[in-house]
Amino acid sequence: MCGVRARYTTAYSSTRPVNQPYxxxxxxxxxxxxxxxxxxxxxxxxxxxxxxxxxxxxxKQVGNSVQLWGNVFGGWGSxxxxxxxxxxxxxxxx
Numbered sequence: 001m002c003g004v005r006a007r008y009t010t011a012y013s014s015t016r017p018v019n020q021p022y023x024x025x026x027x028x029x030x031x032x033x034x035x036x037x038x039x040x041x042x043x044x045x046x047x048x049x050x051x052x053x054x055x056x057x058x059x060k061q062v063g064n065s066v067q068l069w070g071n072v073f074g075g076w077g078s079x080x081x082x083x084x085x086x087x088x089x090x091x092x093x094x
Contacts, residue, residue, distance in 0.1 A: 002027045003053075024055040028077075048077030057087075067091045 007022035028051040035044040057071025068090050075083035 001029075018061045020059040022057050022059070024053075024057070026053040026055070027051070028053070046079065048079050048081035051075055051077035051081060051083075053083075065093050067093075 003024060003026035005022055005024040007020050010019045030047065030049050030051075033044065035042055037043075053073055053075040055071050055073040057069065059067065059069040061067050070086065070088040072086045073084070075081070
């Protein structure tokens with residue numbers, strides 16, 4: 001995997017980030033061909049060799065204990081590969 005991420009941070013102070021919108025571009029390359037054999041029968045995965053993913057997200061620090069984040073992403077690759085989705089989460093530290 002190879003990727004790059006750009007983000008912008010605003011903060012209450014230089015040590016405590018508060019807001020971080022970001023954009024990310026990733027490239028996944030599958031080096032291996034996967035194949036299995038059982039009793040003389042072979043099964044191979046004919047998937048995408050190259051996959052490109054674009055992700056846009058946001059991270060937010062709420063007070064001293066709560067962190068929220070979310071992103072949406074899309075992936076495209078060889079052999080007609082397509083993937084879309086989102087991720088959201090929260091973390092409470094005590």
